[in-house]
Every structure is written in C-alpha cells, then in structure tokens.
Amino acid sequence: VLVELARVVKLHPLPYTVRFAFLDGEYLSPDHPWLGSQALANHLSANGGLEKVRLLVYVDRVGDKDLQVSRDLRSHRVFRERFFRAAARLGHAKAFPDDLPFDDVPGGERAFEAMGFRSFVALMDLRYGGDTIPGPYYRTAKDTLANCSAESLGTVGQVMNAGLRDIASLLQKVDHFATTPEAPPAPAPA
Numbered sequence: 001v002l003v004e005l006a007r008v009v010k011l012h013p014l015p016y017t018v019r020f021a022f023l024d025g026e027y028l029s030p031d032h033p034w035l036g037s038q039a040l041a042n043h044l045s046a047n048g049g050l051e052k053v054r055l056l057v058y059v060d061r062v063g064d065k066d067l068q069v070s071r072d073l074r075s076h077r078v079f080r081e082r083f084f085r086a087a088a089r090l091g092h093a094k095a096f097p098d099d100l101p102f103d104d105v106p107g108g109e110r111a112f113e114a115m116g117f118r119s120f121v122a123l124m125d126l127r128y129g130g131d132t133i134p135g136p137y138y139r140t141a142k143d144t145l146a147n148c149s150a151e152s153l154g155t156v157g158q159v160m161n162a163g164l165r166d167i168a169s170l171l172q173k174v175d176h177f178a179t180t181p182e183a184p185p186a187p188a189p190a
Helices: 002-011 035-046 077-089 109-113 150-178
Strands: 056-060 120-124
Touching (some): 035 109, 056 109, 077 120, 077 150
16 A cells, blocks of 8 residues: 555655655564554654654555444544545545444554654554454454455555545645734835
8 A cells, every 4th residue: 555655646746745654563562562653653753753743644454355444533533534535535435434433443653642643543444354343354364365455455545645635735724824924014114
C-alpha cells in the first residue's frame, strides 16, 4: 500500500511534505509492543520533528479479503472521518463501514499518543477472516496470502490518497486563515 501510495504522491504531489515510514518490530513482544513506532516517535521527538508533524496515518492489517477497516476511537475525529467519507465517495463504504461500533485500535500510533501527539488516524482491520476481534486468521496457520487480497490493498491505497488530499485541502484552509494578514501601508502625510 505504502509503496504504491508513494508512487502516486510523487506523480501528483500534495501541498505538504509527506514521509513514508515502514516500521518493524511492532508485534515482537506483548511486553514491549510497537518497537518500530516507539523508535520513530523517539527519533522525531529528540530531533524536534514531532511538533512539525500535522498528521500521522498508521496503516496495518489491511489485506483481508473481507476488509472492514475499524473506526478508531482514539483517532483524530475530523481526520478519521475524512478517510471514511472518501471511502464512501469512491464506492468503498463496505470496506470502511460506518455502521460498526467504534473500536479501540491497538497499533503503533499509541507510541505517539503516549508522547502527547493526537493528530493521528489508525487504519486497521481488526477482524481478520471474520466478524470478531482479532479474527480467526490472526496469527494462525491461516494467516496466508490465500486469505489476503490485492483488491483490499488497492482499496486502502485509493482511500488513503483521496483522504490525504481532502485533509491537505482542509489544512491549507486552516493555514490560510491562521496567518495574520499584513497591515496596509500607512497613508502618506498630506
């Protein structure tokens, strides 16, 4: 998803800097989850970069043939809804259902949240292979490519692209109205 989205963003740039991070070590230990996210959050915080981040989108477990991206309770409400509206507009409401209960998505965005960062959206299918969390295929022998779908990955990529463009447009409006207009020049003395 991210490689293709990076290609699309390069061809059709957004008005803001976009960085893609591929994280590892997210589920190595239940005692120390999200090691990759924690390392990135620590790096950004130590270098003063975290306060420059306008939006973080955490994407995980989005290849399920029966894709149902959860509506995350902790995600930034306005930004989260931009993705779900984009999904509906693109005809992907089944993959981004608005009739399911909100979920508390356990992902690497929590490493950023622990540092006080709140402008994140978590996009994750918590019901891999079924209707219950975490789903009957999650971390089992059935967690195979046969139960994944390139179409689901394409759906998420399309929704992310449209959602990011909607959010960028919103941020441009916010930035436009947040800047103080220059005072008109003083009239020349008569």
